[in-house]
Amino acid sequence: MGKKIIIFSFTEQGSKQNKRVRRHLLRKGYACESYAVERYAEVFGLQPMPENLQEWIGEKWGEETFLFIGAAGIAVRMIAPWVKDKYSDSAVLVMDEQGMYVIPLLSGHIGGGVRLAGAIAGCTYATPIITTATDVEGKFAADVFAKDNGLKITDRETAKQISAAVLDGETIGLYCEYPVEGTVPDEVALCRSLDGLTQYTYGIIITESVRKIKNQWKEKNQGQAAPENASKLLFLPVQPYVVGIGCRKGISLETLSLALERVCGENHLEPQAVCAFASIDLKKEEEAILRLADIYHVPFQTYSAEALSEVETVSEGSAFVESVTGVDNVCERAAKRYCPEGNVVVPKQKLQQVTLAIVKKAIQIRFTDS
Numbered sequence: 001m002g003k004k005i006i007i008f009s010f011t012e013q014g015s016k017q018n019k020r021v022r023r024h025l026l027r028k029g030y031a032c033e034s035y036a037v038e039r040y041a042e043v044f045g046l047q048p049m050p051e052n053l054q055e056w057i058g059e060k061w062g063e064e065t066f067l068f069i070g071a072a073g074i075a076v077r078m079i080a081p082w083v084k085d086k087y088s089d090s091a092v093l094v095m096d097e098q099g100m101y102v103i104p105l106l107s108g109h110i111g112g113g114v115r116l117a118g119a120i121a122g123c124t125y126a127t128p129i130i131t132t133a134t135d136v137e138g139k140f141a142a143d144v145f146a147k148d149n150g151l152k153i154t155d156r157e158t159a160k161q162i163s164a165a166v167l168d169g170e171t172i173g174l175y176c177e178y179p180v181e182g183t184v185p186d187e188v189a190l191c192r193s194l195d196g197l198t199q200y201t202y203g204i205i206i207t208e209s210v211r212k213i214k215n216q217w218k219e220k221n222q223g224q225a226a227p228e229n230a231s232k233l234l235f236l237p238v239q240p241y242v243v244g245i246g247c248r249k250g251i252s253l254e255t256l257s258l259a260l261e262r263v264c265g266e267n268h269l270e271p272q273a274v275c276a277f278a279s280i281d282l283k284k285e286e287e288a289i290l291r292l293a294d295i296y297h298v299p300f301q302t303y304s305a306e307a308l309s310e311v312e313t314v315s316e317g318s319a320f321v322e323s324v325t326g327v328d329n330v331c332e333r334a335a336k337r338y339c340p341e342g343n344v345v346v347p348k349q350k351l352q353q354v355t356l357a358i359v360k361k362a363i364q365i366r367f368t369d370s
Contacts, residue, residue, distance in 0.1 A: 003091075004031040005116070006060070007067045008049065014069040014097035015040040017124070021067070021095070024123035058082050065091040065111065067120070075105060086110050086143075087156060093117055099124030108132050109143045139166045140185040142204065142234060149365050150275065151206065151236035158234045162202050173200035177207050178238070182367035203233045206365060209270045210235045238363055239275035239298070242342065244335030245289055246279065246321065246355040253288045259351045260292070267346050269358065274298060278334035280308060280325055301338055308333040311340075315347035315357075332357035 005025060009018035015036040022034045036046040050056035054077075057066065061082040068075035072094045079092055083106065091111030095102040102120045104113030109132065117128040132141075142159045146152070153159050162172055166187050174180075175191045184190060189200065194213070197203035207213050213235075247256065264271045277293050277300045279286070284302045293300035305326030314336075317328030327333055332348045339361045346358035 003065045005065045007034045009036045009069040015044045017069050017097055017099050019044045054078050061090055062088050067093045069095050099126050101129050102126045103129040140187050146236050154235045165202050173197040173203035175205050176365055178363045178365050180365050206236050208238050208273050239273050240360045240363055241274045242276045242335045242339045242359045243274055244278050244331035244357040246330035248353040251288045251353050253291050256288045259354045263349050263356050278338040280330045303337050311336045331355045335359040
């Protein structure tokens with residue numbers, strides 16, 4: 001269920017609330033850690049507060065979600081040095097120690113603060129205090145829609161402009177290469193073709209390949225890169241591909257990158273459509289894979305040999321690989337383990353110092369109620 005939630009409390013009543021909220025969120029499937037000042041930590045079975053809380057938060061900033069049970073001013077002072085922008089900030093929430101109100105202070109959409117406030121309110125019967133304009137007005141928000149559907153936001157400024165346009169009463173055109181489920185908001189108009197977007201000041205395009213769309217425009221418009229309103233179009237590319245990796249120890253980033261580009265090119269896939277890398281635990285600290293995941297801004301997940309062996313079928317196996325790793329095929333098993341419901345679109349490919357396999361997860365584009 002996303003990032004770990006770290007809960008802080010500073011008083012006796014706040015620590016009681018801390019324990020209660022943590023228990024509720026754990027039952028809901030969230031990962032949680034609870035901290036309190038030392039004199040209350042042991043009493044309520046919580047962890048003692050880190051000595052330098054502000055620096056400790058900075059080390060985890062952008063990676064975890066923070067809930068402060070107490071005064072909002074405490075939260076503001078603790079997070080102030082680390083605040084950057086809503087696309088990279090942690091979600092930060094504040095709740096009073098009586099559990100009457102819960103307020104998403106930061107990253108309510110991208111970080112999921114608004115929805116988490118609702119989940120917490122379900123535990124304490126608190127009233128969520130929501131201040132983001134699209135939530136207050138019950139309007140479509142491009143960043144929330146992208147997050148819910150695992151889509152990549154390619155232009156933050158245009159996404160911001162679209163939200164402003166929605167609040168001004170404008171209709172946003174949306175062209176999607178996949179079936180769209182759910183109730184489409186009144187402020188969004190589905191377009192059957194790219195040409196339909198030209199009827200609107202702002203538009204959204206959901207595609208696997210931005211390059212393919214732009215090439216279509218050039219072919220149709222005698223070299224013109226895009227329609228007249230292209231400067232106000234937001235691409236939301238899908239990222240359906242999980243890449244399984246097996247490689248020699250110490251492989252270079254260049255070798256690994258070129259291998260990925262080659263396999264994607266030969267199979268007409270977009271490297272930018274990769275959503276995750278996967279491998280065996282033996283590769284957990286492999287620098288080239290870690291750096292590649294950072295470059296693509298996607299997670300790198302590893303599994304034990306035992307977990308990988310639970311994958312029932314692979315295209316081929318290697319006795320040598322099994323003697324070294326404990327499984328006969330690392331790359332394909334890892335990709336399928338990460339995405340068990342997906343389809344193998346590229347079975348194990350052997351290249352210099354590396355093997356790669358690619359699984360494509362099912363694409364579901366859906367509008368959900370706020």
